[in-house]
Amino acid sequence: MIALPASFEAHRVAVADLDAVCVGHVRYAPIKSVWFLGMLVGALIGGSLTFSFSAFFLFFVSTAVVLLLGHSLGSHRKLVHNSYQCPKWLEYALVYCGVQVGLAGPIGLLRQHELRDFAQRLPQCHDYLRHGSAPWRDAWWQLNCDLVLDDPPIVHVEPRIALDRFYCFLERTWMAQHLPWALLFFAWGGWGYVFWGVCGRVTAGVVGHWMIGYLAHNHGDLVREVRGAAVQGRNVRFASLLTMGESWHNNHHAFPGSAKLGLAPGEWDPGWWTLLALKGAGLVWDIRLPADLPLRPELTLAANKRPSGHASDVRGQPAY
Numbered sequence: 001m002i003a004l005p006a007s008f009e010a011h012r013v014a015v016a017d018l019d020a021v022c023v024g025h026v027r028y029a030p031i032k033s034v035w036f037l038g039m040l041v042g043a044l045i046g047g048s049l050t051f052s053f054s055a056f057f058l059f060f061v062s063t064a065v066v067l068l069l070g071h072s073l074g075s076h077r078k079l080v081h082n083s084y085q086c087p088k089w090l091e092y093a094l095v096y097c098g099v100q101v102g103l104a105g106p107i108g109l110l111r112q113h114e115l116r117d118f119a120q121r122l123p124q125c126h127d128y129l130r131h132g133s134a135p136w137r138d139a140w141w142q143l144n145c146d147l148v149l150d151d152p153p154i155v156h157v158e159p160r161i162a163l164d165r166f167y168c169f170l171e172r173t174w175m176a177q178h179l180p181w182a183l184l185f186f187a188w189g190g191w192g193y194v195f196w197g198v199c200g201r202v203t204a205g206v207v208g209h210w211m212i213g214y215l216a217h218n219h220g221d222l223v224r225e226v227r228g229a230a231v232q233g234r235n236v237r238f239a240s241l242l243t244m245g246e247s248w249h250n251n252h253h254a255f256p257g258s259a260k261l262g263l264a265p266g267e268w269d270p271g272w273w274t275l276l277a278l279k280g281a282g283l284v285w286d287i288r289l290p291a292d293l294p295l296r297p298e299l300t301l302a303a304n305k306r307p308s309g310h311a312s313d314v315r316g317q318p319a320y
Helices: 006-010 030-049 053-080 088-099 106-121 135-144 165-173 176-189 191-215 249-254 270-280
Strands: 024-028 145-149 224-226 299-301
Touching (some): 030 135, 030 145, 030 191, 053 088, 053 106, 053 270, 088 106, 088 165, 135 145, 176 191
Antiparallel strands (some): 024 145, 224 299
């Protein structure tokens, strides 16, 4: 077996045979597909027939809120990577917002993330896990299908999450969690608010998640490389504000435990700005940055980023 870097020791995924993340087939997932296509039809057809500027404003604000507070701060930087600490009520609120993106329940989303992250760090992994197919095929796979591995790895989710009653409730009911908002929006502004505030929001979140995932593993700026990895993350600069900082994916592959994703000057990171505001209010503490993480021997600057005049470490800081 290939000797894995020490960074794998703390990973939630364990596997006896590294080829396990390569052997499997992509299978149509009816529930996942009907959910996505139903929201897409509601957004395109229902949204077109009921357009109003107020409904569009609701779509814009609600999408921004769930992507920033929910997906970026709640699901990703907190639940998956635990890169900062906060009161439990705030953690619950942020993760609940993450469910409103419409991707999955919190535990299911964590499992999907960990399997994909583990596989991408290995020398080889399935094209589904690395976004390695043509864009239209990858879109069909990611939005309508699941990968069924012949011998799936074990994903260890710590009891703090796996046995939490609130998270288990959200996991069972994550689709139904959109219904109260649909009823509220209908009472507030009729079907237009439902199509734009729910269907449009979910469609934008799900399609946007796939699109950035595809771009961030195939196109963009390569600053650091993880030696031996099947795929490298890439920074997609134009999407930094749209994704609340999540598009600095090369930075994230290099320092997955960092709460700050935009590391260099000009790398806008709304999620980090929000964390600083919450820290100032006393609601967030123990924020982890790249300097707080263990050094990874497999991490190096990309060849075109290595300076000729002086040395530089992989954290992007001059090392004189």
